[in-house]
Amino acid sequence: MNPALVSFGLYVLAVFALAWIAGKSSSKSKSFVNEYFLGGRSLGLWAFALTFATTNASGGSFIGFPAKIYTHGWVLALWIAGYMTVPFIAIGVLGKRLNYVARKVNAITLPEVLGKRFKSESVTLVATSIIVLFMFFYLMAQFKAGGMILSTLLSEEPLFINGTEFISQFTPDGMDPEYLLTLIIFSLAVIGYVVYGGFKAVVWTDIMQGIIMFLGVAIMLILVLSQVGGLERATRELHKMVPPKTCEAIFERTPESPVGKILIKKGTWYKTNNDTVFIVPSESTIIKEGTNESSNVNAYLYENSKPKNLSEISSAQIKSQKGYAYGENKKGVYLTAPGPDLKKGTGFLAIVTALSFFIFWPFGGTGQPANMVRLMAFKNTQTLRRSIITVAFFYSFIYFCLVVIFCCGKVLMPGMEANADRVMPELAALLSKNAGMPWLAGLLVAAPFAAIMSSVDSFILILSSSLVRDVYQRINPNASERKLKSLSYMITLGVGILAVFAMMNPPQYLQDLIIFASGGLAGCLLMPMALCLYWPRMTPKGAIAGMLGALIIHLGLTIIGFKMTGNFEPYDLLDLNPFIWDVIGSAILIVSVSLLGKNSHQGHTDPFFVD
């Protein structure tokens, strides 16, 4: 059996074992809901720090982020730089206040905190609806990313191939049976341990996943630097590289060609007789035996590139070349800002966009419900202080090292621009193979898998806690512990299964879906939650106006962006991330509606602001 698969399998088994132990521990608690959804508010240093850090680092950090570094170069250090302030902003700004008041009023979910602050059912319901809406989009995207990673590991396993053949009999046209099978395996694994173990299982597995992520990055860093010949050499090589051109390669049978079928295999480098090097990125084609037909394939053309494993073919012609909108033939473009870009003539990262990301990472992180829920679960302020330090070192290491790893990876493994989303598992496989340790690929691939799992499990739990606590318990306030227990299991299972069904035909633009959902969540919830904790004059009408206003702005910018580009991407008004407009709109609405209305809730605000 594939050694990478064995080590990966051991990792998954360890996750299950931890979840089982956590589930046993949770079932002994007196208050099931408090224990299942918030771990009894008893998280210590490592549990709180690592569950916070890993929940924030989703599939995007290990799939989308490496793809961006590979495509645009060192400028991604500026793109991610806002993470240097994430620990003290995302934990510090709300942490102590939120934990303090949530304990004081015995709130378990975020909508409950808002509802208890204003004594308003409407506020709770609006917040719950927003969380359910955006969380579901986010969850869908993570399920797809999990399936993609599994397919890298399993695609050549005989058992998996047989399984794919079996499942293809029941798969409707247009649905990829391989993807469907990986989706089912991934979902069974994650949903299984979340349903059984609840919050504690999520946190305990997050600790292990955090360690795996840290080790994975550390090992990759050492391997990539040793194999590329040092960081300075990699940066100098990167300086010589220029972005590829997209083109059409036409393959024809010539008198010199072999008689049988000609396979034009994806991922293979070809060289034409005038020394042009190109790669066929996404689809394999066959010129059938005995025919003289030509085959047109989309390809990426590289100048100054000397790849290994070059296939010589004299019968290919290159047509309709098209360069990058920014960075074509520009030496040094991977070392500087704004970085090359295929579509945008102004480059990848204008300085205004860099500013908007410096705002988005820390403050967007602060507004994520998965993060805020964790802020309600730490044990005491000593834990909070030490956790901020731990998270700071964790993020500094992970994110800066990822930039170094994939800038070096581009030099080691050129030609993956068209399949940049696969650069992480492919580089892991290459580094392990070069190091003569194929089992290591399993551990390295476990790092992004751990990141996805740790996000998915948290989101499933937030969705189900919102439905159990903020909807069902409001309708049936006297429901028994036993009833709540079975309902929590059922709803957690139901949410997971629904996400799997929704992702059977995944949308094309995965990364855009993640950005839409995470930006929407933070945009709608950050200001209402922050002002609810820090501004006594805020009113329930102000809270509702702030949430709904941000929702309308977010959806409006997304619809405008869709109409303008035809893609599922929001319109960046003045080059600023839509999240910033959501927050500005939300703040203005909360303040103006609150000041215009009567402050009739001052008495109710007491537990939040008075001893």
Place this chain on the structure above:
Amino acid sequence: MTQSKHFKQAKRELFIFLTGWLFFAAWVLIYSYYNAYKDQNEEPSITLGMPSWVFWGIAIPWICATAFTVYISLFVIRDQEFSNEEEQKK
């Protein structure tokens, strides 16, 4: 309405967090604006293996931000007692 000690302290800490964010945002973005957006067609400017603008504009402020985080965690954020509703009733 007399504000609780906890609330007053939280507001003081909030001010320090936001000032810290503003300082590092200004450092990174102003330095990068003047140094990262320059063409490097010929010899690249490299410090410790990375482009010099990354070293002075990202790596060094990142180290300082981590030091700042350690400092405020140890010396600025105050420890406070937490109690929940049930404990208060008791």
